[in-house]
Amino acid sequence: MIEKIKTYLMNELGVGEEEIEGLIEVAKGSLAKNFEKLERHLSAGEMDEFARVAHTIKGVLLNLGLEKEAALSKEIELKAKEGESKESLSQMVENLKKSLAGLI
Numbered sequence: 001m002i003e004k005i006k007t008y009l010m011n012e013l014g015v016g017e018e019e020i021e022g023l024i025e026v027a028k029g030s031l032a033k034n035f036e037k038l039e040r041h042l043s044a045g046e047m048d049e050f051a052r053v054a055h056t057i058k059g060v061l062l063n064l065g066l067e068k069e070a071a072l073s074k075e076i077e078l079k080a081k082e083g084e085s086k087e088s089l090s091q092m093v094e095n096l097k098k099s100l101a102g103l104i
Contacts, residue, residue: 001066001102008065030060031104038093042086050089051080057096072096 005024009015015023034057041050054077061070076092084092097104 005064005066012065027060027064028103031057031100034060035097035104042089042093045086047080051077054080069096069099072099
């Protein structure tokens with residue numbers, strides 16, 4: 001996954017090789033922080049905030065060129081807004097995390 005991100009950043013965004021590692025580390029930190037928030041808001045039943053954080057995660061993933069994973073995050077966001085059960089949303093979050101193995 002990291003190589004896919006590096007290729008995307010270099011080829012699609014013109015990011016220099018020397019900057020890529022730093023950008024990936026920032027993205028990793030952002031994702032870790034936002035997944036913690038996601039789980040906290042879900043546990044508290046704060047679905048508006050949960051959906052907002054899922055939207056933020058989607059943006060980070062799109063910035064890394066991870067369209068498939070971003071689509072999963074968008075689905076989580078939309079399902080939260082539609083009133084999907086906490087259990088179902090929790091499973092969706094776990095599936096997204098599994099798809100991001102090596103990044104988070």
